[in-house]
Amino acid sequence: MSTLQLLEGLGGFTAACLALWFLRLNRSDLEAARSGALPPAPGPLTTLVLRPAVRNGLQRYLLGRGVFADAGLLILRVAIGLMMIHHGQDKLADPQAFADTYVASLHLPFPLVLAWVAGLSEVVGSWLLILGLLTPLGALAIAGTMGVAAYHHILTAGLNIYVLELVVLYLGGSLALLLLGPGRVSFDGAIAAELVKAPLPPTQAASLPTSLAASGGA
Structure with missing residues (x-):
């Protein structure tokens, strides 16, 4: 195996680890919210996904197929x-x-x-x-x-x-x-599936249908 191929493999592994680490940073907010505890300030990615338009776009683009x-x-x-x-x-x-x-x-x-x-x-x-x-x-x-x-x-x-x-x-x-x-069978799909489980703020949840608000908009 050449040096270039070794570097490529290391780069791919590093990218995957960074994706999981970034997901973990935001997941702590979701777990705290689900447990009923007062969560810390949400991470930037969670804040972005809490917007209904972004949430719906992620579901359709990454999670809306069989x-x-x-x-x-x-x-x-x-x-x-x-x-x-x-x-x-x-x-x-x-x-x-x-x-x-x-x-x-x-x-x-x-x-x-x-x-x-x-x-x-x-x-x-x-x-x-x-x-x-x-x-x-x-x-x-x-x-x-x-x-x-x-x-x-x-x-x-x-x-x-x-x-x-x-x-x-x-x-x-x-x-x-x-x-x-x-x-869904991708890092993008796994990250999106976790992020869309974030509970919506009350003001946003009230504007959604009951079935969607109960599931956190997922």
Whole structure:
């Protein structure tokens, strides 16, 4: 295993630990509220999620699908992430060669810098998709690099389906994940499921239907 792959694994593990730590910081407020004790001042994430519009948006984007849909999104995330990550590794292995071969032909400024950006976007974006952590950012990172790749292929080879097919599949899959979300089987889904259990303030709970207010708006 190369040093780069070890660093990638460490980065993915660190991101997952940070997500769990951030969730734990906010969970203490939820546990105190449920026990009837006076909770401390809520964390910033809990405060944001207490807004009905944000709560409803999280439920629809991350929690509003069935088991089969969540399983399908998991398969799509992992498949795109595992297959895309080696493209980023190849770019980072020799960024100068990628800059000379691809970026320079697009006449973009700072080709070496953009080569590093493309490689890191694909590696980091792949990890975010695999973990389902900050999934929209990961999907945007991959969609951005694939959009530029599609433009490069059209510029150099025209509308050649055999050249474009792989790029279009990655681009379409990442855009689909951006619009659909990662599903429940993800760090984003687990965090959202915990956060939406936070009890609503009385003024907000009174404006909701009885069934929603009783469940904390979840």
